[in-house]
Amino acid sequence: MSRYLYPFIREILKSREDLEENSDIWKDFNMRFIELIRERFNVESMRVKKLLNQSENDEIIIKSLLTLSLCISNQGCQKLKKFLLDF
Amino acid sequence: MQNKLSFHQSSVSLEIIGLPDYSNDEYKDQISIISQWKLNIIDKPLIEGKIEHLEPIMNAFYIYSNLLIKNKVPSYESKLIDIKAENLHLHNIVLKSSKPNVKPLILKIGNSLLSDTINCFDQLNESSKVRIKKTDVTYNYSKRLRFGLNKKVKFFNFILPPFIAICSLILFSSSLIYFYSPFENIEKKK
Numbered sequence: 001m002s003r004y005l006y007p008f009i010r011e012i013l014k015s016r017e018d019l020e021e022n023s024d025i026w027k028d029f030n031m032r033f034i035e036l037i038r039e040r041f042n043v044e045s046m047r048v049k050k051l052l053n054q055s056e057n058d059e060i061i062i063k064s065l066l067t068l069s070l071c072i073s074n075q076g077c078q079k080l081k082k083f084l085l086d087f
Numbered sequence: 088m089q090n091k092l093s094f095h096q097s098s099v100s101l102e103i104i105g106l107p108d109y110s111n112d113e114y115k116d117q118i119s120i121i122s123q124w125k126l127n128i129i130d131k132p133l134i135e136g137k138i139e140h141l142e143p144i145m146n147a148f149y150i151y152s153n154l155l156i157k158n159k160v161p162s163y164e165s166k167l168i169d170i171k172a173e174n175l176h177l178h179n180i181v182l183k184s185s186k187p188n189v190k191p192l193i194l195k196i197g198n199s200l201l202s203d204t205i206n207c208f209d210q211l212n213e214s215s216k217v218r219i220k221k222t223d224v225t226y227n228y229s230k231r232l233r234f235g236l237n238k239k240v241k242f243f244n245f246i247l248p249p250f251i252a253i254c255s256l257i258l259f260s261s262s263l264i265y266f267y268s269p270f271e272n273i274e275k276k277k
Contacts, residue, residue: 006206007097010097010199010203011199013197013199013202014197014198016176016198017176017177017197017198058175059175062175062176062198063155063156063158065198066152066156066201066202067156069198069199069202069206070152070156070202070205070206072209073206073209073212073213074213075209075213083156083157086153086156086157
């Protein structure tokens, strides 16, 4: 599925690289990410609180997006499994 | 006449130039004998080389991306290429020429260009028209290591609960000895 989402994932990663010029995409994505986490996760958990903290969640979001962007080939599913096992 | 094959991913394109190996019954449009390759990243200098440079560079990118995702120190150094992370979004690549008196080429790429480049290499690996000798050292290693760990974890999960249960049973039953006095019972019966 990440193959079809690759252009979007790439744009989000790119917008984070140059925040001064193109920060809108990153801000929108971060807002929506936090909204979804609030809807679906236990907000009282410390780990979830870390995800919600905008100053601390950069690394996990970027690594998750990068993992997805590297798994768009035909063997992407196997690659993703290996990445998740090592995570 | 040499064959040319191109692999594109957003801002990066990889071109492979070479010939088919007719002695191995290959088709006209296949490439087995690679004479040259070019990696073109938009707004960056052209990177080109011979077959002996392609595999180390591909391996360097794969190893580096693995290190980056696995939360380890993202740094890779070799004779041909060094890749280091400047920060979470920027990666420094130093390409060292095999020719003497040629200065190393320094590139700075972001996460988007890094993923484009690796996806181009993935396309090349999966292409049926290009045959290159592959040595998937990193993936095989991590897979074996991971499966070894999984087996150990499964074994411990299997053996640990009954072991704890038996130990607690012994401890509990041995503590009951203090409450049991056989002489009192014999006197009562009398």
